[in-house]
Amino acid sequence: MFALVDCNNFYASCERLFQPEFRGKPVVVLSNNDGCVIARSQEAKDLGVHMGTPWHLVDAAIRDQVKAFSSNYTLYADMSARVMNNLARFTPNVEIYSIDECFLSLTGFSNLESYGNQMRQQIIRNTGIPVSVGVAPSKTLAKLANRMAKNFNGLCVLETPEKIDLAVKDFKVEEIWGIGRQYAKKLPSFGILTAHDLRSQPLEWVQEKLTIQGVRMWYELHGKSCIQLASMTERKQGIRSSRSFGKLTGDYTFLEEATVAYCTRVSEKLRKDKSCATLLSIRLLTNIHRPETTQYTNSVAITLPHPTNNILELVKHAVRGLKSIFKPSYLYLKVEVYATGLIPEREVQLNLFSNYDGKRKNEVSELMDRLNNYYGKGTLILAAEGFEKKWSMRRNFLSPPYTTEWDAILRVR
DNA sequence: TCTGGGGTCCTAGGACCC
DNA sequence: TCTGGGGTCCTAGGACCC
Numbered sequence: 001m002f003a004l005v006d007c008n009n010f011y012a013s014c015e016r017l018f019q020p021e022f023r024g025k026p027v028v029v030l031s032n033n034d035g036c037v038i039a040r041s042q043e044a045k046d047l048g049v050h051m052g053t054p055w056h057l058v059d060a061a062i063r064d065q066v067k068a069f070s071s072n073y074t075l076y077a078d079m080s081a082r083v084m085n086n087l088a089r090f091t092p093n094v095e096i097y098s099i100d101e102c103f104l105s106l107t108g109f110s111n112l113e114s115y116g117n118q119m120r121q122q123i124i125r126n127t128g129i130p131v132s133v134g135v136a137p138s139k140t141l142a143k144l145a146n147r148m149a150k151n152f153n154g155l156c157v158l159e160t161p162e163k164i165d166l167a168v169k170d171f172k173v174e175e176i177w178g179i180g181r182q183y184a185k186k187l188p189s190f191g192i193l194t195a196h197d198l199r200s201q202p203l204e205w206v207q208e209k210l211t212i213q214g215v216r217m218w219y220e221l222h223g224k225s226c227i228q229l230a231s232m233t234e235r236k237q238g239i240r241s242s243r244s245f246g247k248l249t250g251d252y253t254f255l256e257e258a259t260v261a262y263c264t265r266v267s268e269k270l271r272k273d274k275s276c277a278t279l280l281s282i283r284l285l286t287n288i289h290r291p292e293t294t295q296y297t298n299s300v301a302i303t304l305p306h307p308t309n310n311i312l313e314l315v316k317h318a319v320r321g322l323k324s325i326f327k328p329s330y331l332y333l334k335v336e337v338y339a340t341g342l343i344p345e346r347e348v349q350l351n352l353f354s355n356y357d358g359k360r361k362n363e364v365s366e367l368m369d370r371l372n373n374y375y376g377k378g379t380l381i382l383a384a385e386g387f388e389k390k391w392s393m394r395r396n397f398l399s400p401p402y403t404t405e406w407d408a409i410l411r412v413r
Numbered sequence: 414t415c416t417g418g419g420g421t422c423c424t425a426g427g428a429c430c431c
Numbered sequence: 432t433c434t435g436g437g438g439t440c441c442t443a444g445g446a447c448c449c
Contacts, residue, residue: 030417031416031417031418032417032418033415033416033417034415035415035416035417036416036417038417038449052416052417053416054415054416055415055416056414056415056416057415057416071417097448097449098420098448098449099449100449101449177447177448178446178447178448179447180446180447180448181446181447182445182446182447183446183447211423211424211446212422212423212424213422213423213446213447236420237420237421238419238420238421239419239420240418240419240420241418241419242417242418242419243417243418244416244417244418247414247415287416288416289416290416301442336418393417394415
């Protein structure tokens with residue numbers, strides 16, 4: 001048996017936790033650059049604010065009634081860690097699936113109904129974050145149960161075949177975990193509208209139309225688990241940093257400074273994961289939301305002479321890559337830095353044809369990590385990143401990082 | 414004026430091997 | 432007129448997730 005625990009309206013819940021005057025009020029959280037709505041409190045949903053809509057396109061009369069926040073990932077990441085730590089007390093086997101979701105293996109546990117309720121109570125008491133719990137014999141059904149829990153009292157346990165039959169009967173096919181926009185468009189033309197319809201098709205048909213992933217989904221909907229809990233120790237396959245700028249630009253220096261900053265981020269993440277990259281990709285994009293302007297997008301993949309997470313080396317290659325794809329006379333929106341072909345730091349093999357001897361220490365990177373961890377992010381940066389940060393995001397409605405900085409800690413009078 | 418970021422897995426097709 | 436068979440590896444693109 002699996003449980004899926006999902007934080008309700010997570011980002012909005014985090015913001016409200018520290019500004020309780022917004023409890024019971026419509027609250028939204030915006031994406032980077034205050035672009036789209038990415039989280040909504042129930043009251044905001046009730047006002048008809050949709051997920052993913054650009055904030056500036058929301059009706060002004062509605063905007064006036066809603067409290068908007070810029071996304072504050074420092075806060076959300078810390079709150080997420082608290083929730084996950086609490087969940088880990090319920091079973092040794094957990095998979096942190098996303099910032100606000102966690103799968104738990106409950107095989108061998110009994111009284112699932114009351115155990116699920118205990119989880120909900122303990123999480124809200126210890127962290128202040130409300131969660132919903134779905135329990136079922138497969139991950140796909142646990143997701144489905146979780147969705148149903150949101151419409152009940154926050155808990156849904158699908159233990160018996162009868163309960164599962166009943167649950168899939170009216171469950172919309174497009175809401176199944178693994179059915180995205182494309183399949184949601186296609187399936188109704190075959191008369192498939194519900195999870196029950198999909199699972200009633202012959203397996204061969206599903207294999208043909210939805211390939212191997214559909215086959216797994218089919219078994220899972222029948223209560224046969226075939227997607228295991230992912231191990232939390234696995235190495236990532238790629239690490240990316242990409243961000244839209246606060247404004248469009250054609251200025252090469254601007255782009256280079258942003259590339260250096262994003263590349264710095266990537267190298268930090270690599271070192272944190274104790275990984276080295278063998279391939280570094282740089283991608284440059286104009287604003288696709290403005291089809292009337294001339295568009296240009298290009299990317300370059302650089303095979304590194306030897307696997308590395310050294311900031312100076314990565315930046316050198318990143319800048320060279322950027323130069324090779326930059327074209328003047330376009331207005332750019334975004335640059336992406338993507339490291340792939342990751343291998344463990346300690347298994348790096350040397351290259352016969354590079355003069356790198358493996359002994360040179362990663363001193364600059366290590367010093368930067370040490371100072372930036374101790375004194376706070378951005379204490380020591382490469383000069384090539386620039387000091388103006390012209391590329392930084394718009395975040396006009398940012399709340400303080402209440403739980404991670406002494407200066408921001410909440411005062412109680 | 415203003416439209417996110419960071420991941421995963423699978424398949425097809427091309428280049429290459431003997 | 433007629434031009435093999437059985438592989439591997441890599442990449443791009445498309446689907447999905449939160």
